[in-house]
Amino acid sequence: MASRGGPQRPNGASQGKICQFKLVLLGESAVGKSSLVLRFVKGQFHEYQESTIGAAFLTQTVCLDDTTVKFEIWDTAGQERYHSLAPMYYRGAQAAIVVYDITNPDTFGRAKTWVKELQRQASPNIVIALAGNKADLASKRMVEFDEAQAYAEENSLLFMETSAKTAMNVNDIFLAIAKKLPKSETSGTPQPRQGVRLNNEQGGQQSEGGCCK
């Protein structure tokens, strides 16, 4: 765990409270669920990331002001055939990232289905984020940003377009979720980057850092 995204426990002295959250990734096969996690947890990207069979479990810790947020991340298999296993993994989850591929409209449709299922079946207060992944493939875009954003607003979802390949918005979406999760006094504060030390993205996206609605 925690090999690269790096921000670990505060160094001894002023250790604030520690929150632990279960987060599940859902979405059609090959939209980049495992790649998002791998980028977030290890700072890596593999062009030919193998398909996930069953489920994978990873952890990553981020520091939000004085709070240490530990994500327990469940990465699931995307194919419809394995749908019946999903409840086992989203049960009890406080957060979910529903991922689609911006170059494939079918995956956006599937993402909506997942959102519906989560709203119906998952914990009532679950924080859901929608991630339009593969944003680096803008020339092949088939799902418009505005369309997805409108959908996200209607359904009170966090929304970002991400790229596991370039690392764009990957840490940010996890961070936005961390901020939105119930922990009392953290919300509303503009997030100081150094407090989070999740800045391994390439430049030019600082403005999107505070995407938390």
Add this chain to the structure above:
Amino acid sequence: MAFQNQVLFAKDSVYVHINVQDTKDKDAHIAGRVFLLNKPEGYFIEWKAEDVLNLETTSEEWDVINYKNDREGDSVSMNAKMDARRKYNISFDILDLKSFKRSAPNHGWAYIIFILKDGTTFPALHFHNGGSKALLKELENFIYIRRSPNDPRLFLVKDHDPEQLSQSINELSLFTDSSGAYVQNFVNDSKHGLSKKFIKSPYTTTLGGFSKVTNFLRDVLMTPENSQNLVRPQSEVAELLQDDIPGMEISQLDEPGFEMITKTKLPPRPTVKRGDPLASPQWNSFFDAEGRISKVDELKDIIFRGGVDPALRSEVWKFLLGFYDWDSCSKKRTDQRKRKVDEYFRMKLQWKTISAEQEKRFTLLKERRGLIDKDVMRTDRTHKFFAGDKNPNLQVLYDILMTYCMYNFDLGYVQGMSDILSPILVVMENEVDAFWCFAGAMERVCHNFEMDQNGMKVQLSQIHKLMQIQDPELCAYLEAHDSGNFYFCFRWILIVFKREFHFHEIQRLWEVIWTDRPCSNFHLIISLAILESEKSTLLENKFGFTEILKHINDISLSIPLEETLRKAEGIFLQLRDYKKLPISLKEILGLLPPAHVPASQSMENSMFMGSTSNSSSSLQQEAGVKVDTPTLMAGGAGSGASSVKGVTRSGSGSDLTKGTVGAACSANVARSIGMSARYGGGARQSNGGGAGGNAGATCGMDDVHKVFT
């Protein structure tokens, strides 16, 4: 903050033995350097591949004192080789360390496997030039370490507790191999008043809750002790317990347990020897003058015991996977092969000739095409056979999977199938042979991929049932930690350990399993064997649901194959010889009457059609292809009938002999067979491509038309 990472320890020539999925350079190692660092966030152990180090050294100022935080090294522009190496880099806070495993002393160079609290299990770090001891000694300045009494290779990190420091230091004296120095017999140790209390009234204590008992027992039993000294106290405890509770059998396994009290006592595990792989002269000696294999059972025994020489695999696997009948002579095999070539190209044409326009109204096929597309792109791309952009073998992989969709349209394509095909294609290096061998392999596992997941559920629960008898202690532990459904074994079973072993090992494992020896459910016993090897790690680290799953996922590619096979066979023999083995388990193990039937055949009876049995497989393929496919296509997408049902339906009865199949063939199908013979020849000669392929396609359209109307 201008805090600089301080290097407390560094050692070169520390290697990770990587997953090179190729027999030829299976020993490839990545050289790197291991560090113990004092970082702003805490104390970290890190390992970095040499390439990465060099790059960072040149691009950033880097020396032993001024260690560069690696995060800024992240950039997409890094070249691929670098990226591939970097993925093995290790970095963790030592406060996250839960335990580690050290190699046995006689293992050549030493290695260490670090295991974190969340179950993360890193690949072994091999210290080719020594240094493991020095690193651990350095580490003991910061954390408390003790050796597991059950597994001399396993060391546990205790939670922060200053009082334990001296104990820990004593324990670490084990590293100096003067290990006999610190001995403690807890039964006689008056400091442990609790242990006496337990011994006096074990029953009450037990009723008080297993977890308390076990935690307590564990703490008591795990006080530093040399493993050879552990035997006596444990048996003493067992004796005392037995006195108090008449009739209760006490497990005297090596491990102190969560469930010390059990009712199973399996016979001792016999020693099992593995053999040499089947080699060419031996293989040739099995054939008689007509090219028929004379002693099939004997041959299968050899393959079970030692596998097959890689050079022979493409031939031998054709028998194991039902491409050829075991009792066939050379001439019959020539005919079989010819027919299979025709059949393959006939089915390939079915999907090849569906136009884009047509596919718009054929959603199911379009979806499957999409799934296959996605998975082919990411199947074993690190293996030489599939590496590189535009590798032509990817197209072959794709074509075979699409054709399989036509062959078994009810099942279609499900994620995981490309994993089953890939090693077979690498061995066969031929599209048609690989297809039929894949179809044979799928016959054995197709129930894994069915929509309701029932095949998977059944097998996972069978592992559970077997473990209840084989290792009640581990079983109780898993149940108590939400893992009684064994879903953490899902990947193992679904794709028959494909992701758990290196490429050359999975080929060996599969050929062993395909012999159906000692029973057709040997893969379940293999699961038990692996879990037994991980038992100490799971229990002593007190892993819960998530850590168990993570650890089991992470040990992939580090499971010793031959050792596991020996262990698994030993477990099978123990269960077989256990007099009180429940009938339900006998059934799973293929031990029920007709007991006089050799294990291999009874196995085939109980499971999935027996793709390796002689007559039924060729018959089924015949029926499946020529009768079933058109029926399914006409029946539409949602028919839901399995191919097995399809065959039965077409064959009009259970007495499925060649005669009835022939009778059941409609004129329609008969025409299609004729057709296939005509165009199939052309396609074969041209090997499916070029002008011959086009000619075939023309005929094929005609043929497809007839089949579908």
